[in-house]
Amino acid sequence: MYRITIVAGARPNFIKIAPIISALTKAKDDGVDLSCRLIHTGQHYDKNMSHSFFEQLAIPEPDINLECAGGTQAEQTASIVLAFEKELNSFPADLVIVVGDVTSTMACTLVAKKLNMEVAHVEGGIRSGDMTMPEEVNRIVTDSIADYFFTTSELANKNLLQEGKTKSQLFLVGNTMIDTLLNNKNRFYKPSIWNALNLEAHKYIVLTMHRPANVDQERNLEVMLNEILSQTRDLPIIFPAHPRTQKILSQLDVNTKRLFIVEPLSYLEFNYLVQHSKAVITDSGGITEETSILNIPCLTLRDNTERPETIELGTNELVGTNPENLKPYLDMLFRGKWKQGQSIPFWDGKTAERIVNVITEKLIKN
Structure with missing residues (x-):
């Protein structure tokens, strides 16, 4: 055997x-x-x-x-x-x-x-x-x-x-991440926050941040969040955050009127949220893969990526870690000019x- x-x-x-x-x-x-x-x-x-x-x-x-x-x-x-x-x-x-x-x-x-x-x-x-x-x-x-x-x-x-x-x-x-996505796509379901926050399809943005370079330096995180809020018009920002990140967020000077910090979501709930979003702003590599297949615009808050195919063929753009870089990408999003995802081999x-x-x-x- x-x-x-x-x-x-x-x-x-x-x-x-x-x-x-x-x-x-x-x-x-x-x-x-x-x-x-x-x-x-x-x-x-x-x-x-x-x-x-x-x-x-x-x-x-x-x-x-x-x-x-x-x-x-x-x-x-x-x-x-x-x-x-x-x-x-x-x-x-x-x-x-x-x-x-x-x-x-x-x-x-x-x-x-x-x-x-x-x-x-x-x-x-x-x-x-x-x-x-x-x-x-x-x-x-x-x-x-x-x-x-x-x-x-x-x-x-x-x-x-x-x-x-x-x-x-x-x-x-x-x-294999895409195997799981495609195998479960018809099973995605609304998280409880959908109704609680009165969310509407394609009228909110999903935000995820977890990398130490982005979340451990409080001042940098505060500036980034304020820039995101200032450039996303009146759309709600849904931020599933781990308890450790939530603790850091609670100490920042950020206008939380449109920023909704929620508990981490299960796989099926989170991908429902992504699938029906206007866009995703993230520092995660895996999410850039999923958004590319779901054809959802993705803005990555990193200076490099190990998944260049999500940029070359997918819906991902490498924004960088400088908050000032966000504006032109978000302007492109709101003008309806974001690129469409293409087929990625295998x-x-x-x-x-x-x-x-x-x-x-x-x-x-x-």
């Missing part, structure tokens, strides 16, 4: 693993001799960030939760390394699948390779070029020692080849199927 261990630790991971688990289960039902063990590192945990995702996306309960929440980057990395080593010693794997670019991705890859187990990185090869981002460090460390790479674009393949990987290690399969809802085909036809036979 071919033993597969899948690792998830944070909200984006859950979205990416859901279709892979479904495709592996189908392969097993079709007679492929494999087992699949799901590990939740516990890196992020609250009901909307974790449990509801398992429920809504039909992800089976994890075989174990390593409960490695909290602490500094170093403390969390160390906690995951210690706990995952015990897990793999008790339940060895023929293949460990890691996804995305969170601390769990890097830490679990390190443990698996130290124990001489093969690792496949889903979403390998994407690069922002910004080493101040913890995610960029996680990507580079993970990709430097992983064995196989399931990539989202030709550019990701090019990055990996330049870093010394061989073509036999690379599999351009697409984006972002078609069949990525997980292609991943499992590679596993069953190439990796298991090896």
Whole structure:
């Protein structure tokens, strides 16, 4: 029996693993001799960030939760390394699948390779070029020692080849986040805030900010929010924010008459909100992918991106971190001149199927 261990630790991971688990289960039902063990590192945990995702996306309960929440980057990395080593010693794997670019991705890859187990990185090869981002460090460390790479674009393949990987290690399969989006699009539903705030389709803007560079420096955050409010006419701004960010926001001098700070939303509720918005302003990479497929204008508050296809073919524009950059983009939005999303190769809802085909036809036979 071919033993597969899948690792998830944070909200984006859950979205990416859901279709892979479904495709592996189908392969097993079709007679492929494999087992699949799901590990939740516990890196992020609250009901909307974790449990509801398992429920809504039909992800089976994890075989174990390593409960490695909290602490500094170093403390969390160390906690995951210690706990995952015990897990793999008790339940060895023929293949460990890691996804995305969170601390769990890097830490679990390190443990698996130290124990001489093969690792496949889903979403390998994407690069922002910004080493101040913890995610960029996680990507580079993970990709430097992983064995196989399931990539989202030709550019990701090019990055990996330049870093010394061989073509036999690379599999351009697409984006599992888009599998989940397309599989659940007809299940999106209104969050309770819809009626409470009297929202109307395409007459509000969704805002998300979580990166330390944007939210940890209070003065910068205050200036950015005031600029957003001054350039968005009379539209409501809906800002789902984590408790930590909410605490920072409560201390700022910001006119909150049109700014509605709400609790984090579940996957199906949040994407309903995005799907019916005028636009999204964000510093998240994953949301730029979803808005591109949903054809919703997206303004990214970052100076770089590891997902250039969302700009070249999608609906995303890289605004930068200077608040003064916002005005021309928002002027373009309100003039109705925003670009339309185009088809992105392999972002078609069949990525997980292609991943499992590679596993069953190439990796298991090896």
